[in-house]
Amino acid sequence: MEAIVAHENDLNLKATELRLGLPGTDESEKESASCTKNNKRSLPECAEESAKNDDLDAQHGDCEAAPAAKAQIVGWPPVRSYRKNSLQQKKAEAETGFYVKVSMDGAPYLRKIDLKVYKGYPELLKALEYMFKLTIGEYSEREGYRGSEYAPAYEDKDGDLMLVGDVPWEMFMSSCKKLRIMKGSEARGLGCGV
Amino acid sequence: MNQLWKMDPNIKKTKNSADSANYPEAIQSPSQFPDEVLEKVLSMLHSHKDRSSVSLVCKDWYNAERWSRTKIFIGNCYSVSPEIVARRFPRIKSVTLKGKPRFSDFNLVPQNWGANIHDWLVMFAKVYPLLEELRLKRMTVSDESLEFLAMSFPGFKALSLLSCDGFSTDGLKSIATHCKKLTELDIQENGIDDVSGSWLSAFPDNFTSLEILNFASLNSEVSFDALERLVSRCKSLKVLKVNKGTGLDQLQRLLVRAPQLMELGTGSFQQELMFRHCMELENAFRNCKNLQILAGLWDASYVYLHVLYPACSSLTFLNLSYATLRSDEFTKLIAHCPNLRCLWVLDTVEDKGLEAVGSCCPLLEEIRVFPAHPFDQDINHGVTESGFLAVSHGCRKLHYVLYFCQQMTNAAVATIVQNCPDFTHFRLCIMNPGQPDYLTDEPMDEAFGAVVKTCTKLQRLAVSGLLTDLTFEYIGKYAKNLETLSVAFAGRSDWGMQCVLGGCPKLRKLEIRDCPFGNAALLSGLKKYESMRSLWMSACNVTMNGCRLLAKEMPRLNVEVMKDEEDDSHVDKVYVYRSVAGPRRDAPPFVLTL
Numbered sequence: 106m107e108a109i110v111a112h113e114n115d116l117n118l119k120a121t122e123l124r125l126g127l128p129g130t131d132e133s134e135k136e137s138a139s140c141t142k143n144n145k146r147s148l149p150e151c152a153e154e155s156a157k158n159d160d161l162d163a164q165h166g167d168c169e170a171a172p173a174a175k176a177q178i179v180g181w182p183p184v185r186s187y188r189k190n191s192l193q194q195k196k197a198e199a200e201t202g203f204y205v206k207v208s209m210d211g212a213p214y215l216r217k218i219d220l221k222v223y224k225g226y227p228e229l230l231k232a233l234e235y236m237f238k239l240t241i242g243e244y245s246e247r248e249g250y251r252g253s254e255y256a257p258a259y260e261d262k263d264g265d266l267m268l269v270g271d272v273p274w275e276m277f278m279s280s281c282k283k284l285r286i287m288k289g290s291e292a293r294g295l296g297c298g299v
Numbered sequence: 300m301n302q303l304w305k306m307d308p309n310i311k312k313t314k315n316s317a318d319s320a321n322y323p324e325a326i327q328s329p330s331q332f333p334d335e336v337l338e339k340v341l342s343m344l345h346s347h348k349d350r351s352s353v354s355l356v357c358k359d360w361y362n363a364e365r366w367s368r369t370k371i372f373i374g375n376c377y378s379v380s381p382e383i384v385a386r387r388f389p390r391i392k393s394v395t396l397k398g399k400p401r402f403s404d405f406n407l408v409p410q411n412w413g414a415n416i417h418d419w420l421v422m423f424a425k426v427y428p429l430l431e432e433l434r435l436k437r438m439t440v441s442d443e444s445l446e447f448l449a450m451s452f453p454g455f456k457a458l459s460l461l462s463c464d465g466f467s468t469d470g471l472k473s474i475a476t477h478c479k480k481l482t483e484l485d486i487q488e489n490g491i492d493d494v495s496g497s498w499l500s501a502f503p504d505n506f507t508s509l510e511i512l513n514f515a516s517l518n519s520e521v522s523f524d525a526l527e528r529l530v531s532r533c534k535s536l537k538v539l540k541v542n543k544g545t546g547l548d549q550l551q552r553l554l555v556r557a558p559q560l561m562e563l564g565t566g567s568f569q570q571e572l573m574f575r576h577c578m579e580l581e582n583a584f585r586n587c588k589n590l591q592i593l594a595g596l597w598d599a600s601y602v603y604l605h606v607l608y609p610a611c612s613s614l615t616f617l618n619l620s621y622a623t624l625r626s627d628e629f630t631k632l633i634a635h636c637p638n639l640r641c642l643w644v645l646d647t648v649e650d651k652g653l654e655a656v657g658s659c660c661p662l663l664e665e666i667r668v669f670p671a672h673p674f675d676q677d678i679n680h681g682v683t684e685s686g687f688l689a690v691s692h693g694c695r696k697l698h699y700v701l702y703f704c705q706q707m708t709n710a711a712v713a714t715i716v717q718n719c720p721d722f723t724h725f726r727l728c729i730m731n732p733g734q735p736d737y738l739t740d741e742p743m744d745e746a747f748g749a750v751v752k753t754c755t756k757l758q759r760l761a762v763s764g765l766l767t768d769l770t771f772e773y774i775g776k777y778a779k780n781l782e783t784l785s786v787a788f789a790g791r792s793d794w795g796m797q798c799v800l801g802g803c804p805k806l807r808k809l810e811i812r813d814c815p816f817g818n819a820a821l822l823s824g825l826k827k828y829e830s831m832r833s834l835w836m837s838a839c840n841v842t843m844n845g846c847r848l849l850a851k852e853m854p855r856l857n858v859e860v861m862k863d864e865e866d867d868s869h870v871d872k873v874y875v876y877r878s879v880a881g882p883r884r885d886a887p888p889f890v891l892t893l
Binding site: 177178179180181182183184186187188189191192262273275276279280 | 405462602620621623671672673728732787
C-alpha cells in the first residue's frame with residue numbers, strides 16, 4: 106500500500122479525532138454535557154491497545170485527546186466476529202514477512218529481503234540495485250536484461266533457475282524460493298540476448 | 300371444549316359459548332365457508348404478516364389459520380414460550396427462531412446471555428415429531444441439542460445455523476450420522492469449536508438426499524475423498540459452499556461431479572495450477588450452466604480469475620467479500636457480469652472498482668461494501684462517496700445498500716437517493732464515529748434527511764457520522780415505512796429519540812448505542828414498545844429508575860437490564876421487548892429483569 110502522508114493542513118483533525126466522549130463535546134463542555142460513561146474497553150484480541158486504554162478508563166468523564174494509537178471501541182465498526190477474525194488472520198499473514206535469500210555472484214555473504222514489502226518488479230529491482238550497489242537495467246521479454254552487467258534470477262519451487270520478470274508478480278511471489286543476482290557473462294544464457 | 304374436533308380436522312368444529320365470551324363481536328351465524336374450504340384457502344397463505352392478520356378476523360379464522368399453519372417464524376425467542384407455541388399450532392413442520400439482540404454480533408452482549416434452543420427442541424420432539432426444518436439465528440446450540448435433534452425427528456430435512464454459538468463440529472457429526480432425509484445443512488458464521496472436519500465423513504454411503512451444503516465458515520479440513528463421493532452421489536445438490544481448505548484442483552473435480560449447481564462457494568482461490576489444470580477448471584465452470592450465485596474466492600489470486608469468466612454472464616449474485624481484489628483486478632472481472640442483481644465486495648476494490656460496477660451492472664439491486672481494514676486509521680484506503688455515487692448513477696434499480704466508508708458528504712447522499720429513490724434498506728457506516736461531512740464540516744443530518752424524504756419505501760436504516768437531533772426529527776417525520784433503525788454515536792438530547800418514537804408508525808426494531816438519550820427518551824416510547832419487537836440501548840444515559848418505571852407501567856414488556864460495573868444506578872445495557880411469556884426464567888446473573 107502507498108505510504109500515507111498525513112496532510113495535516115487538509116484534514117480537519119479536530120473533527121475526526123476520536124476521543125473518549127461524545128462527538129461535538131469538547132473539554133469545556135465535559136462536565137455539563139451528559140457524557141456517557143467512558144468504559145469503552147478495547148477488544149480482548151488487541152492486547153497492545155487495551156494496555157494503553159486502561160490508563161484512559163475515565164472514571165469522571167475525562168474527555169482526553171485520543172492516544173497516539175486510536176483506541177478501539179468494542180463492537181465498532183459493526184463487523185461480525187467471523188469476518189473480523191478472517192480479516193485479522195489475513196492481516197497476520199500479511200504482516201509475517203516473506204523473506205528470501207539473495208545471493209550475488211562474487212559477494213562474500215548473502216542478504217535477505219522481504220518480498221511482501223514490494224508491490225511489483227520495478228520496486229524489487231530498485232531495492233536490489235540499492236542493496237548491492239549495481240545496475241540491473243530494464244526488462245524486456247525478448248532480451249531479458251540486455252545491456253546490463255547483472256541479471257536477477259530466482260530459484261522456483263521446482264528448483265529451476267528462472268529469470269525474474271517473466272511471470273505475473275503474484276505468481277513470482279508464490280514460487281520464488283531464493284534470488285540470485287548473476288553476472289552478465291553467466292546471465293547471457295538466461296535470455297540476455299543471443 | 301370438545302377435544303374430538305381437534306383430532307380430525309374434517310369434522311366441522313362446533314362453536315363453544317366460551318369462545319364467544321372471548322370474542323364478543325364474533326358473529327354467531329354459521330361460517331360463510333365450510334372449515335375445510337377455509338383451511339384450504341388459508342393454507343395458501345405464506346406470509347407471516349398475512350397469517351397474523353387472518354387470525355385476528357374471528358374465532359373461526361383464528362382456528363382455521365392455526366390448524367393450517369406449517370411454518371412458524373419467531374423473531375424473538377423470548378416473546379413467546381415453547382408451551383404457548385405448541386398449544387396454538389398443532390401442525391408445524393418448519394421453525395425459524397431468532398435469539399440474541401443483533402448487537403451480540405458485535406460483542407456487545409456478554410457470553411451465556413441465553414437464547415438456548417434446548418427447551419424448544421424438547422417441546423418440538425413432543426408435539427411436532429414430524430418436524431422437518433429448523434432455522435436458527437443468534438441462538439445458543441449445544442452438541443447435545445444437535446444430537447437430540449438428530450435423534451428425535453426421523454423426517455428432519457433442513458438445518459440452518461447463522462451466527463449461532465455453543466456447538467462444535469461434533470454436533471454436526473450427529474446430524475450427518477442420523478438425519479437420513481437431510482436435504483439442507485447450512486452452517487454460517489457461527490462462533491463454534493472447530494474440532495475436526497471428520498463430521499463430513501459421517502454421512503452414510505447410502506445417503507443421497509442432500510440439496511444444500513454450506514460449510515464455508517468451518518476451517519478444519521474435511522476429507523476431500525468423502526466430499527467428492529458425497530457430491531457425486533447427491534444428484535439433487537443445488538448449493539455447495541466449501542471451506543478455505545478446498546483448493547482449485549479439488550474444486551475442479553467437484554464441479555465435474557456437480558455441473559447442475561446453482562450456487563457455488565469456492566474454497567481458496569490461490570494455488571499454483573499448471574496451465575492444463577487451469578483450462579480444465581475453466582471448462583468445468585463453462586459446464587455449469589445453472590450457476591447463478593458465486594461466493595468464497597478466498598485469497599483470490601487475479602491470475603486465476605479468468606476461469607470464472609464462462610460462468611459470469613449468468614451470475615445474479617457475486618459475493619467477493621472475502622477476496623481482497625484490487626480495483627484493476629476487480630474491474631476486469633466485473634466486466635463479465637452484466638446480469639448481476641446482487642454484489643458483495645471488499646473496499647479494496649476502491650472507488651474505481653465501484654465505477655466499474657456502475658458501468659457494467661445496470662440490473663444491480665443490492666450492493667454491500669465491507670471494510671478490509673476496519674480498525675485501520677489509514678484514511679487513504681477503502682471507498683469514499685464517489686464510489687457510492689458512481690454505483691447510484693449506473694444502477695438505478697438499487698434498493699439495498701450496506702456501505703462502510705471513511706468519508707461521506709451530505710451532497711453525495713442527496714444525489715445518490717435522487718438517482719435511486721427506491722431504497723428499502725439504507726445502511727451507511729462512516730467508520731469514524733461522529734465524523735461530519737468532510738467537505739463542509741457540517742453534521743450529516745441533511746444526508747439522512749434526504750434519504751427519508753426521498754425513499755418513501757424505506758424499511759431499514761442505519762445512520763452514522765456526526766448527527767444532531769435534526770436527523771431524528773427527519774426520521775420521525777418522514778420515515779413512514781421504517782421498521783428497523785440502528786443508531787450509534789449520534790444525537791444531542793432526549794428529543795432525538797423522542798422524535799423517532801413519536802413518529803415512525805411501523806417501527807419494530809430500534810437499536811441504539813453510545814447516544815445521549817436518557818430516561819425521558821426511554822419513557823416517551825411507553826405506549827409504542829408493545830407494537831415493536833424490541834428496543835436495545837447501550838452506553839446511553841438511562842438509569843435504573845427510568846427502567847423500573849418503564850417496567851412498572853408496562854407489565855407486558857420485559858425490561859432486562861445489564862448494570863454498569865462501577866455505577867449502581869447507571870444502566871449499561873437495557874433490552875426491552877414485548878412478550879406473552881412473561882419474564883424469562885433462564886436469565887443469567889448479570890441480567891436483571893425488572
